[in-house]
Amino acid sequence: MQATLDLLAEGNTTIEALSIEAIAARAGVGKATIYRRWPGKAALLLDALRTLKGVVPQPTGHSVRDDLVLLVGAVGHNIDSRAAKIMPCLVPEVNRSPDHFQLYQNIIEPRRQVMREVLRRGVESGELRADLDIEVAMAMLTGPMLIQRMLHWHPELDDRILPERIVDGVLEGIRAR
Structure with missing residues (x-):
């Protein structure tokens, strides 16, 4: 989630262009690691963006x-x-x-x-x-x-x-x- 937020905050990519590959590379993990926790980019984005707001x-x-x-x-x-x-x-x-x-x-x-x-x-x-x-x-x-x-x-x-x-x-x- 942190890698997702970092990539978005840098402003070099849009949500549409953001890829699981780029997120995995930033996080220093393989894509399979991400897919074990989230079924796809939408679910990962939802969890990551929710953390910005807090409870x-x-x-x-x-x-x-x-x-x-x-x-x-x-x-x-x-x-x-x-x-x-x-x-x-x-x-x-x-x-x-x-x-x-x-x-x-x-x-x-x-x-x-x-x-x-x-x-x-x-x-x-x-x-x-x-x-x-x-x-x-x-x-x-x-x-x-x-x-x-x-x-x-x-x-x-x-x-x-x-x-x-x-x-x-x-x-x-x-x-x-």
Whole structure:
């Protein structure tokens, strides 16, 4: 997995052009070693790219707001410094290839599911509007954080407090009245 991430971070190859041969050579192993652990490149890429994100944050369940701040704070945050070079390069790949789109979806869906559960809990408890469109609420919560972290869209925004500001702003519109 490390060899895969190293090759992608170097920027000399795309996901499409990345080969098991190149990964094996970088790792100093034979192709058979890789195939014993992963059935193919897609499975290896999925595992390697998941490591960039780390584990899915686990909300405490005490407060919808606090749980959303935790989850929004994790958007675009990667535990591996290579992610800053790899993730922006994935966007065109995801848009061009149905296989890469599915790979991306497999990586982020567990994170989306956790946020869905927090929002549903808020609806069920009466904290959030009964007619809340959960998917749109998730887009409103994650979009600003993602654009700030990936593109540094507004250099004066403080990433340390931005999750709270985003959540508080969105909650104003989705709270039960």
